[in-house]
Every structure is written in structure tokens, then in C-alpha cells.
Amino acid sequence: MSPVESNVGALAAWTPYLAGGFAWNIVISCVALVSGLALGFALALLRLSSCRVCAWGGQWLTGVSRNVPTFVFQYYLIFMLPNGVPLPFVHLILPIPAWLKAALALALAVAGFTSDNLLHPLGEWRAGSTRGARLFVSHLANYFVVIVMASSTASVIGVPELVSRCNTMINALGRSDAMLWIYLYAMAWFCIFSLTITAVIPTLYGRATYH
Helix, strand or coil, X not given: CCHHHHHHHHHHHHHHHHHHHHHHHHHHHHHHHHHHHHHHHHHHHHHCCCCXXXXXXXXXXXXXXXXXXXXXXXXXXXXXXXXXEEECCCCEEEECCHHHHHHHHHHHHXXXXXXXXXXXXXXXXXXXXXXXXXXXXXHHHHHHHHHHHHHHHHHHHCCCCXXXXXXXHHHHHCCCCHHHHHHHHHHHHHHHHHHHHHHHHHHHHHHHHCC
């Protein structure tokens, strides 16, 4: 069997395992997107508030969330947050897994992005225009791609996402020539998903809001 056939066969055999890792990337990214959108929306509303203190607070919090390095913040959350939170009255401990900590770290960046990019669309929406909202959805789809890519950093805190499982596969095969094939395969997963998202989401939103 040639090296090419050997590597292709190995990738085919390990694909379900790698797909499970990519599923973690999607879960982390979706949780980060939803929680970051909610926080960023609240920050944007604060910045548009007629209360000067609220507007200043929203602007300051946006600046903080925008400038916090996500990669470093993941390490802080691992050490700052406990592995579980005790629930009152039921004597149970609610676990806080590593993937959730990674999602929270990414959510901070999403909040800053949302606050900045939703500020003007909210003003236009109040004036009766939906153009800014449509543009925001397009930008959000592109940013979601960035979040999915950034979710691969979760491997550094022990989350078994795609890059982490690629490293496991490389170690299991024990062949240096397989490394390039495996990483290219993983890159293809990210690229295909990203191209799909940036094409589908704006199209679906445009059809849903077209009158």
C-alpha cells in the first residue's frame, strides 16, 4: 500500500472520531455566539441610553470586552471558575466543564463585536429602517466563522475538539508523514463549514425578511 493510500485509509477510519471533535467546535461556538449576542445587545442598549452614566458604562464595558485576549482569558477561567457550583436545597453540584469555560471566553469577544456593530442598526431600526439589521446579520455570519476558527484554542484547556483529536490521531499513528494529511483534512472541515455559513445565513435571512 502506498503512503497516499495509507493516509487516506487512516483518515477514513478516523473520520467519525474527528467529526465528534468538530461537533465540540460547533457547540462551543454556538454557545459563545448566543451568550455573546445577548450581552452585546444589552451593551448596545446601554450605549444608546439617555442616561449619561449608563451610556458611559456601556461604552466602557464594550471596550473591555473588545480588548480582552480570548486565548489568555481561557486560562484565567480555568483557574478562576470552580469545576462545579453547589445547588442550594438539593445537595447537588452543577458541573462547569472546560468546554463551557472556553465558550464563555469566546462570548466576551462576541459581546464586544455585537455592541459595536449593533449600535447603528438599532438606531436605524427605531427609525423604521431594516437595512442596518440586514447588514449586521451578514457581518455576524462572517464573525461566526471567526469564532468557529477560534474555538480550536479550546484544546489548550483540555477540550477534545477537532485539533485536539487530530493530535491524538497523529500520536496514535506514529507517522510523521501523516501529520500534514491530518491537519489539511481538519482545515478542510473548517473551510467547508465556513463557506457554507457565510453563504447560507445571509441568504436565508434575506428571504425571510423580503417583502
